[in-house]
Amino acid sequence: MTFMDRIMGFFGVGGEEAYEEAEVGTEHAAAATMKGRGNVVSLHTQKSVKMVLCEPKSYEDCPEIADHLKSHRPVVVNLHLVRRELGVRIIDFLSGTVYALGGSMQQVGKNAFICTPANVDIQGTITSDTFQEERT
Structure with a gap:
């Protein structure tokens, strides 16, 4: 990728390569988001208290x-x-x-x-x- 392609990609004007890289980046971000969901904890985890x-x-x-x-x-x-x-x-x-x-x-x-x-x-x-x- 040339310097000009990078500038064109920055402004949103680019060839198919820019779109392919954007798609790969999006997939990577989605995978990272899925991994992060394992750390989500419910706020309603308190057990009921028995008297x-x-x-x-x-x-x-x-x-x-x-x-x-x-x-x-x-x-x-x-x-x-x-x-x-x-x-x-x-x-x-x-x-x-x-x-x-x-x-x-x-x-x-x-x-x-x-x-x-x-x-x-x-x-x-x-x-x-x-x-x-x-x-x-």
Whole structure:
């Protein structure tokens, strides 16, 4: 290709060679685009989060609840089946677990708590007056 052909090609005036080179260049660009598509990631890749409901009957149920939290699943713990002293021990264990995982814990009822790992945020609060009304 001569210097003149290059200038003519720059201005869009050229022979068949310019068109052939343009077509080859376009095919190469299309192939590069197809290769690049392997790097495209969907923004909707988050799995659905499952909430676990637990009613522990003994202190031995605590590790199972902790395993759910370690697996990034929020847990609602209902302590209405256990005595107060045992409930306090269970909550102590779970609060340590939640703290270690960087999560949070809130009371949502008289004997009910929600424990969440770090990937789940809790919004809002429930006032303690609501719990007082349940006791009367």
